[in-house]
Amino acid sequence: MSVPSETFKSLVKAAAEQVIASAPELTSLDQAIGDGDHGTNMKRGCEAVLGKLDAISAQPLDEALKMIGKTLVMTVGGASGPLYGSFFLAAGEALSHDKHLPDDLADVFGSAVNAVSARGRSQVGEKTMLDVLVPVLETLKTAAGQPDLIARVRTTATEAVERTAPMQATKGRASFLGARSVGHVDPGARSSCVLVQAVCAGLEARA
Amino acid sequence: MSVPSETFKSLVKAAAEQVIASAPELTSLDQAIGDGDHGTNMKRGCEAVLGKLDAISAQPLDEALKMIGKTLVMTVGGASGPLYGSFFLAAGEALSHDKHLPDDLADVFGSAVNAVSARGRSQVGEKTMLDVLVPVLETLKTAAGQPDLIARVRTTATEAVERTAPMQATKGRASFLGARSVGHVDPGARSSCVLVQAVCAGLEARA
Amino acid sequence: MKKFINAVDNVLGESLDGFAAAHADLVTLGAERKFVRRRELNRSKVALISGGGSGHEPLHAGFVGHGMLDAACPGQVFTSPTPDQIVEAAQAVAGDAGVLFIVKNYAGDRMNFEMAAEIAEGRTATIVTDDDVAVEKSTYSIGRRGVAGTLIVEKIVGAAAEKGADLATCVALGERVNARTRSMGVALTSCTVPAAGTPTFALGEDEMEMGVGIHGEPGRRRVKLAQADAIASEMTTAIADDLAAPAGSEALLLVNGFGGTPTIELYLMYNAARRMLEQRGLRIARSLVGSYVTSLDMAGCSLTVSLLDAETTALWDAPVRTAALKW
Amino acid sequence: MKKFINAVDNVLGESLDGFAAAHADLVTLGAERKFVRRRELNRSKVALISGGGSGHEPLHAGFVGHGMLDAACPGQVFTSPTPDQIVEAAQAVAGDAGVLFIVKNYAGDRMNFEMAAEIAEGRTATIVTDDDVAVEKSTYSIGRRGVAGTLIVEKIVGAAAEKGADLATCVALGERVNARTRSMGVALTSCTVPAAGTPTFALGEDEMEMGVGIHGEPGRRRVKLAQADAIASEMTTAIADDLAAPAGSEALLLVNGFGGTPTIELYLMYNAARRMLEQRGLRIARSLVGSYVTSLDMAGCSLTVSLLDAETTALWDAPVRTAALKW
Numbered sequence A, B: 001m002s003v004p005s006e007t008f009k010s011l012v013k014a015a016a017e018q019v020i021a022s023a024p025e026l027t028s029l030d031q032a033i034g035d036g037d038h039g040t041n042m043k044r045g046c047e048a049v050l051g052k053l054d055a056i057s058a059q060p061l062d063e064a065l066k067m068i069g070k071t072l073v074m075t076v077g078g079a080s081g082p083l084y085g086s087f088f089l090a091a092g093e094a095l096s097h098d099k100h101l102p103d104d105l106a107d108v109f110g111s112a113v114n115a116v117s118a119r120g121r122s123q124v125g126e127k128t129m130l131d132v133l134v135p136v137l138e139t140l141k142t143a144a145g146q147p148d149l150i151a152r153v154r155t156t157a158t159e160a161v162e163r164t165a166p167m168q169a170t171k172g173r174a175s176f177l178g179a180r181s182v183g184h185v186d187p188g189a190r191s192s193c194v195l196v197q198a199v200c201a202g203l204e205a206r207a
Numbered sequence C, D: 001m002k003k004f005i006n007a008v009d010n011v012l013g014e015s016l017d018g019f020a021a022a023h024a025d026l027v028t029l030g031a032e033r034k035f036v037r038r039r040e041l042n043r044s045k046v047a048l049i050s051g052g053g054s055g056h057e058p059l060h061a062g063f064v065g066h067g068m069l070d071a072a073c074p075g076q077v078f079t080s081p082t083p084d085q086i087v088e089a090a091q092a093v094a095g096d097a098g099v100l101f102i103v104k105n106y107a108g109d110r111m112n113f114e115m116a117a118e119i120a121e122g123r124t125a126t127i128v129t130d131d132d133v134a135v136e137k138s139t140y141s142i143g144r145r146g147v148a149g150t151l152i153v154e155k156i157v158g159a160a161a162e163k164g165a166d167l168a169t170c171v172a173l174g175e176r177v178n179a180r181t182r183s184m185g186v187a188l189t190s191c192t193v194p195a196a197g198t199p200t201f202a203l204g205e206d207e208m209e210m211g212v213g214i215h216g217e218p219g220r221r222r223v224k225l226a227q228a229d230a231i232a233s234e235m236t237t238a239i240a241d242d243l244a245a246p247a248g249s250e251a252l253l254l255v256n257g258f259g260g261t262p263t264i265e266l267y268l269m270y271n272a273a274r275r276m277l278e279q280r281g282l283r284i285a286r287s288l289v290g291s292y293v294t295s296l297d298m299a300g301c302s303l304t305v306s307l308l309d310a311e312t313t314a315l316w317d318a319p320v321r322t323a324a325l326k327w
């Protein structure tokens, strides 16, 4: 596994910065149906990743992703920490086992999404980050190799976030609200979308 | 000492009811420079007096006044309980010792005011009920026997209350406010005025 | 936001430093404030470790000490601690008898403790508390929340561990206590998470939230503000219906303030709740009234009823020496 | 007004009933709820009786028990108890060693206890506490208020009385402790007296009241909301300047919440205050952090510093078994 390119570093940077910029929005979404800390949690984790970005980027790609995962696990806390942590740990793990980018992107992303689902004992439709991550995975599979892949991923992510609004949560804190969770976008779905959009924007800028 | 007349009973009733009706105003004055309980305290005491009014009125006048004093002491609490209690106890005591109404009114009232001053270790000018009681006593002395005595007492009491506003309190809770007590009427001065006015109004109605 | 703080990012650290300094006779702080542990360790017993988001003080750090927890891992405000905190706490306090994690049933707490258990060396076991009857078990796959009943599990299992109970015995006991414990909470105001800076939810002057947890999340229903008796009646009915205890059962009644409710009101609620529970045939044999499992500055309270037997009564009565509970 | 109450006139009675029921092992209630007394009396010792307006819970009823008070007389909210309450409490608990009244320096408290002392049979003595440095002694003839330092006087004199000290010794000790104790309070919000129904004063979102007492009365100055360190600095400076203790003096630091301030913030304030006092040369040898002398639901806190010597330290450490303090 080769050391990641400058592109990788700038994508991580852009994604982390984008999440940090979105922290107030994520917190206010979490105030509506959660406990009001999702923005702060993600900000803390992303700042920790930025603080280690040189060290992370000096690693082979698989190790770099695992380092991101570990950093998130150790700094985010809450539900989102273990979930995003598991996502990146599993992505790195997949790359350590004969998977390669960009060819195996859908496979690697799939392993990462499965890790979230396993750690959270959750599935699509429960009003969580999986309701963005799973549709994005589907698009990565169905549109693999297409010239408009990035554009389609972006549309998928944006639409998927909005589709969490009418859902009733059955996982995470919002589930305690019962029917009152309906009508609000899920904060974790939004943060997943922010991450996906930031990476897509970075790739587009370099395309 | 003879059993008090129906007039006495109706005066006590009117005074107590008037204080009860003024309770919200007394409380809000006490919120400004005290702890917001003067209205509730006086109301509790006056209700207790009303509850015993038949028993009180069945006593000789001196004992009746002492019973009022005792009732106030046992039910009002706070600073105003011992002070108003001492006022009526001393008035009754004076009547037990060769003083008679209406001739010795100023004397009896003077003993009552002295008792307040002694119990409170306070004097006129400290922004307390004494700043109404002492001027009223002066008028009782100077205007004794005059046909407009009642009217003059009423004017004295009303003006005296207003004169507490510019004073800085040096006794009672308001003293802890230092210069911030300036600009507010003293709640105890107001309740004294309410009592005096109610008695005067009752006497006028019978005149 | 009106709080005694310097900077929102330092609230937890400064508060923990104060806690450790004020109770230096009982506890010490781990490196980087990752955990609070007993000052005097006893590595021959089962080590009890709890933790969770901060903002619930004195839970859990206030329950570290003889007869209760060995260590507590404070997460950020309302945010579960991270696995490294838990693992390092276990390293610091555990011996051969193993570690028991006491975890409130929240996705974040469960996942972080789970990751810690995967990493930690030595034997570990976990009890998950889920005493909140406001959450209907059947409908939500995640199950009920763990709230103030956690204190009772920590006290009773803590006493057993202190007496030398082994890991399996502690687990069985904790599960038994948890299964006989029910809570319900009500909020009169929202709390304000320091980092958020604004109240988590807005309530009208004549409204309250019924069925809240302890993270400032809105409750199950927003209803009109009611008198104490009506509130206590709804809560005790929900609890007693769910417990379905035989008449004459002995119980512990915990009236717990959420941080912004004064003691005078808690005792008034205790008075109402006790009367109602006794009317339902329970005998209130033990009581605890105070703000023990809080939601920052929220005005509100929870009622917890835990059925007692001779063994758990004796364990509840056993000596405890922590910052927040001492007898 | 958002409170757990049924009717404003019943708040005190219902809360006292709850208190007495929850702590039936420690206390019983006098007829007509005129006082709270120890369950187990010891009539051979000096009887310590305190009291004052309610709304400061757990003060004073929460301090009734072995090693502290023999009885407490609760007045209506923020209203001194009446003489009959005090006299009946004395009758219920006192023996030949006499009665010591511990009275906070407020006109109402002093006058009611004074009338009680005039009526009561047997030997009585009175200690008046006046620890509040927010009130400048010289300017106001009534002197300083008695606030949270009262707890310290009650604990230390309580321990001495328990050990058999006679009335004169208790008076001298209490006066010594009071003379070495200073407090100052700050309010972030007003409290709401139930019977009044509205906050006693209105504070803007960016304002606080410096130098408040414990009756919801406004403070000496309304100032802009400041950070915890700035607040602690003003308070510790006022206290330490007034104490003027030689460097190296040992002290007890009490950080006391007013009822609406959560524990996490109290420990943060403790952390700041301790650091500042140590910089001024004091050694913080004992600590107490919690809401012990409250003003209903007021958000705010007070700092109290009490200089210790070997004797008072030992008396502070002596066992105490009350509803609110136990060790």
Ligand SMILES: Nc1ncnc2c1ncn2[C@@H]1O[C@H](COP(=O)(O)OP(=O)(O)O)[C@@H](O)[C@H]1O
Pocket (backbone or CB within 6 Å): A030, A034, A035, A037, A038, A039, A041, A042, A077, A078, A079, A080, A081, A083, A116, A119, A120, A121, A122, A127, A128, A129, A130, A171, A172, A173, A186, A187, A188, A189, C078, C079, C080, C107, C108, C109
């Ligand atoms: N079991 C789960 N599976 C997948 N995602 C989850 C699960 N539980 C929570 N989440 C996600 O985590 C988000 C909340 O994260 P955050 O607020 O940081 O943690 P917490 O809920 O512990 O406060 C939710 O919006 C949801 O998207």
Ligand SMILES: Nc1ncnc2c1ncn2[C@@H]1O[C@H](COP(=O)(O)OP(=O)(O)O)[C@@H](O)[C@H]1O
Pocket (backbone or CB within 6 Å): B030, B034, B035, B036, B037, B038, B039, B041, B042, B077, B078, B079, B080, B081, B083, B116, B119, B120, B121, B122, B127, B128, B129, B130, B171, B172, B173, B186, B187, B188, B189, D078, D079, D080, D107, D108, D109
């Ligand atoms: N030492 C005193 N001498 C005379 N009047 C006093 C004294 N202290 C207080 N007062 C009167 O009592 C009034 C307050 O009564 P109240 O509010 O019922 O008692 P408290 O101050 O104990 O709450 C003051 O407004 C003042 O008029």
Ligand SMILES: [Mg+2]
Pocket (backbone or CB within 6 Å): A030, A034, A035, A036, A037, A038, A078, A173
């Ligand atoms: Mg959250």
Ligand SMILES: [Mg+2]
Pocket (backbone or CB within 6 Å): B030, B034, B035, B036, B037, B038, B078, B173
């Ligand atoms: Mg008053």
Ligand SMILES: [Mg+2]
Pocket (backbone or CB within 6 Å): A035, A037, A078, A079, C053, C077, C078, C079, C080, C108
């Ligand atoms: Mg959280």
Ligand SMILES: [Mg+2]
Pocket (backbone or CB within 6 Å): B035, B037, B078, B079, D053, D077, D078, D079, D080, D108
């Ligand atoms: Mg008062």
